[in-house]
Amino acid sequence: MNDPTHALPTVVLVDDHALFRAGVRSELEGLVQILGEAGDVEGAVREIVARAPDVVLLDVHLPGGGGVEILRRLAIEAPDAKCLALSVSDDPEDVIAVIRAGARGYVTKTISSTELAEAIGRVQDGDAVFSPRLAGFVLDAFAGGGGAGGPKSDAVDPELDQLTPREREVLRHIARGYLYKEIAQRLGISVKTVEAHVSAVLRKLQLSSRHELSRWAVERRLVD
Secondary structure: OOOOOOOOOEEEEEOOOHHHHHHHHHHOEOOEEEEEEEOOHHHHHHHHHHHOOOEEEEOOOOOOOHHHHHHHHHHHHOOOOOEEEEEOOOOHHHHHHHHHHOOOEEEEOOOOHHHHHHHHHHHHOOOOEEOHHHHHHHHHHHHHHOOOOOOOHHHOOOOHHHOOHHHHHHHHHHHOOOOHHHHHHHHOOOHHHHHHHHHHHHHHHOOOOHHHHHHHHHHOOOOO
């Protein structure tokens, strides 16, 4: 017999309010499969590494360092993790901080359950997702204005900032001429994961080949 939850996106829910986590569980029942939950930084990193969910629903303000600290830890301990910030805050500084740290999107807690499930699915597929009024903050910050307290224009590369730390690693290896198999061995990941990262980078940068990727990386002095 087929498991009816098999095709649902898997999620780890991170929020320091147990009552809110229970509400999200209830609202998303049948729409996603929640594998686990946590209420602080240490517990979140431990749960995400252990469970390897498709998407992490991540609050911004948490005991022990907050969502940004979790994202920094995941860049090292679970670099393939896809995180969607879910917060009551719509402060531009919060939005930009978590996106710079590696989150794939940011939605507020006013979102409906069906919209949240859709956002989770889009993040799982590699898209960036934002509540409508928040998208403007992100566009402004990455357009070179350095809004919301971010770095000024000469410190910001909007295209490079789209890429996760692992995607940047893969890009550098591609630019140095390594084959997918060699990159997989060097980074300790599978060839399929390398291919997925390359596809994501090509899509984000709107390029079409390894040659174009290499030239793009050289132009930005990403290659030693």
